[in-house]
Amino acid sequence: MEQNQVAEIATEVLKERSKDIYDDGLKSATREGGEALQTIVGLFNNVVLYPVKKANITFKYKLEQFEQDLKRKTEKTPSHKLIEPPLAIAGPTLEALKYTFDTKELREMYINLLSTSMNVDTVILTHPAYVDIIKAMSPLDAIVFQRASKMGQIPCSRVTIGFDEKVYINAMPKIFIPDLLDTENPFLLSSSVENLCRLGLLTHSDNTIIGYDYDLFRNHDFVRLQFEKCKAINTEVELKININGDVLFVNDFGKNFAKACLSDNE
Structure with a gap:
């Protein structure tokens, strides 16, 4: 089998595996915590960090960093207004964080988008297209x-x-x-x-x-x-x-x- 065929098959397998992990992560986090913040942290742990865990890289640091960032962004939101974000926002955002977590300027934008979608008063400002816009930006674009x-x-x-x-x-x-x-x-x-x-x-x-x-x-x-x-x-x-x-x-x-x-x- 040619190398490009192997790559294509691997990509499809990873896509299916990511979907399963996403579903399992959502159910598990919801059962265990029942709170919006725990749900997203659980999704990040199971979706974004899954390939990192398999490679035995410093996934614990990234999980802690993500949780701290998300808590910081949502700390001013009253608890009764904190909601689980729409999956149309959370899913693509967490998927995109796989590739940009180490890029501060873009990571900040994604986490801001998540926190905005977790507030009942501001969720209306969010749009799934924003994820693709951030994907098409460089760190310089974000600064500009x-x-x-x-x-x-x-x-x-x-x-x-x-x-x-x-x-x-x-x-x-x-x-x-x-x-x-x-x-x-x-x-x-x-x-x-x-x-x-x-x-x-x-x-x-x-x-x-x-x-x-x-x-x-x-x-x-x-x-x-x-x-x-x-x-x-x-x-x-x-x-x-x-x-x-x-x-x-x-x-x-x-x-x-x-x-x-x-x-x-x-």
Whole structure:
């Protein structure tokens, strides 16, 4: 049997085994504890940590960490409002934690989503699609979105460097947003923002912010550095920096996602 066939069969077996463990874990945790928190901790132990246990890795630490995190997120929820989360949220979330538990930024989002779904007052904010959105995010995406959700309207620009009708297409990122996360590589930041827009959390508009001086971008250290690099490449022409002011903001869908998956103490 070829290696890829073995892999496919193994994947299907694991899927079926995970389903069985999920069902058993839910029944066991519910019987033993009868409380929402114990149910989820039991599911995490039986679903997420199952392959880790089989590999004899430090699963006890991860179980303790998960339980502590979930308790911390739900400690302000009155006991009479604490509910078991919908399986449409809990199941995919716990499955996703298998692969992202060691990535703090994404783990925090998943646990926030779980805790939101365990409160009778906030469960309405949750949506199964949020799990897939977090899956499609990198740690940088999570940091960028968290920052953007606190900023409101964010000035950005399509900055180009060139002469006549020609521009150096690799000189500047597609979206230049220094106010969002000035310590990050502008090209990586632009890529992250494009992904968050693709996921429907952010909106990039060609409108401008009234009263904002977009010419400030022209004298930004990174823009000046790229400008000097372009000048060194072509000394025979007069280069110009062009600024097209835009705005970036968290849209309504993104705001709801933030309420469900971000916490005030992050």
